[in-house]
Amino acid sequence: MNFKIAIAVFFVFVILHHDVWNWDDRSLWFGFLPVGLGYHVVYSIAVGVFWYLVNRFAWPHATEAWAEGGAEE
């Protein structure tokens, strides 16, 4: 996974955020969690996992090394 794939997956997440199919669904998951809210809670967890994978596979090593390189005017 590189930075470009991470950007593509990021935009998939942008699309998945717009869950119009849950718009007027008022049923409850597990008897207490409204579907539209439950979906976005799962979404938040998935976003956390996504950023973990980005850190792991698309980390900006070059930027990190450049920062430690000292000033060059």
Add this chain to the structure above:
Amino acid sequence: MTTFYILVGYLALLIGLGLLSSRFFKGTSADFFVVSRSVGSFLLLMSIFGTTMTGFAIVGSTAKSYTNGIGVYGLMASWSGLIHSAVFFAVGIKLWAVGKRYGYVTQCEYFRARFESDRIGYILFPILVLLVIPYLLVGVIAAGKFIQPTTAGLFPEAFPLPNLPNGDPHPLSGGIPPALGGGVICLIVLCYVFFGGLRGAVWANTFQTIVFMGTGVIAFFMISKNLGGLKEASEAVAASEFGSERLGREGMIGKMQFLSYCFIPLSVGMFPHLFQHWLTAKSAKSFKLTVVAFPLFIMIVWLPCVLIGIWAAGYLGPLDPGQSANAVLGRMIGQLVQSPVLTGLVGAGVLAAIMSSLDSQFMCLGTMFTTDVVMKKYGKDRFSDRQKIWIARGFILLIVGGTYGLALVLQDSTHVFDLGVWCFSGFAGLFPLVLASVYWKRVTLAGAYACILATAVTWGILFYQDILAVKPEGAGDEELLVFGMMPVATITVISTVALVLVSLLTKKPSGAIIRKFFVK
């Protein structure tokens, strides 16, 4: 008095923490402004999270979900989880790297060097300061207004209020007045920032973040227990006419409005106080935990508050005239739990969320005045490190005093809280500038000016329409929408187009500047 003692104990702990952090102060300006660039993963996460979350995350989220239902989580929490982390990863790490390599402390220093222009710093400086000040005012006024009802009835002789016109006692009588409460909060924040610099703010933010996350979760479980359990609480909402609507989004939030909220979290990319926090990181790796944990931390704070908000819709029903949705959390605790300990803990949590933003903003304005005005005018080498620290402390003192004075004048203005959203919109409008500066080699100084001008003009027109223009009779308090979207979408799109077009039409930046700021 238990509630009051818990609040006092919490504030005393903060002062103690501030004084303790000052014992680790190394006496250098780099330590005062950016903690010697030594902050590790955990403290960076807690300080950035505390700075980003305001009192709105606890009180406002409950109120807004009571009013607009569960969609509020998607509008604000899940969008922020995705976008904030993206900005930290894509922009924060780049700016940290540039700051570390060239020793920058403020945004204006960076933009001056990046665009080879002193003038852009002079233009950005007042814009950034003007956008931070209303944000500060909201915090100080909200703290004062929160303390008064929390302490109502505790000091009947010191702070009496006349009875209501119908003869009933005033519900706020005996509470600490907002002017005094806001003043005490300012003094406490001043205390730990003045002595400890940004280290004081980082340590305090870490403690405050633990407090407001913990108290929200405790309040959630206590309230759900007293409603008969999670299932019973939500089933009661489904059975109520007022509450059941709020379990979905139809009729509560427009689809385009829901989508356009994605622009609001872009504002973090241009917050001067977050820029300063990013520079405190010990290494780029310090960002890893923040990037991953941010969406989860937002969920931990927002999910309980949104559920309490919709449960309140079922339990309390519609508000009576004159009642505020912002009081919903307090009413749920007061009516269901009736525990002064929990009231005190939640009170401490709300103050923690407010103060954890105030401290960084005071600190960053002090840093900006010292670095971008005084040192820019007289030269960096003119002052010793000790003098720089005292100049910054002097500015912080002036800013705290000025903010408190303005808060006293504006505390009863109905528009102050609306200004908060407009601050975010202004910062988001400038986001294309910072994004282009770190990724687009072709961006030019003229393009940067076009972006700033487009943001200022669009922001000004829409702000006038929403806040200043006389509304037709019968018009409600609905948010201004442009093509069904939040004004921030229009501002950001226009500023992006202006930046790109003008950059492409003007001369490329020099090779030296590309070599200086871009990794080969």
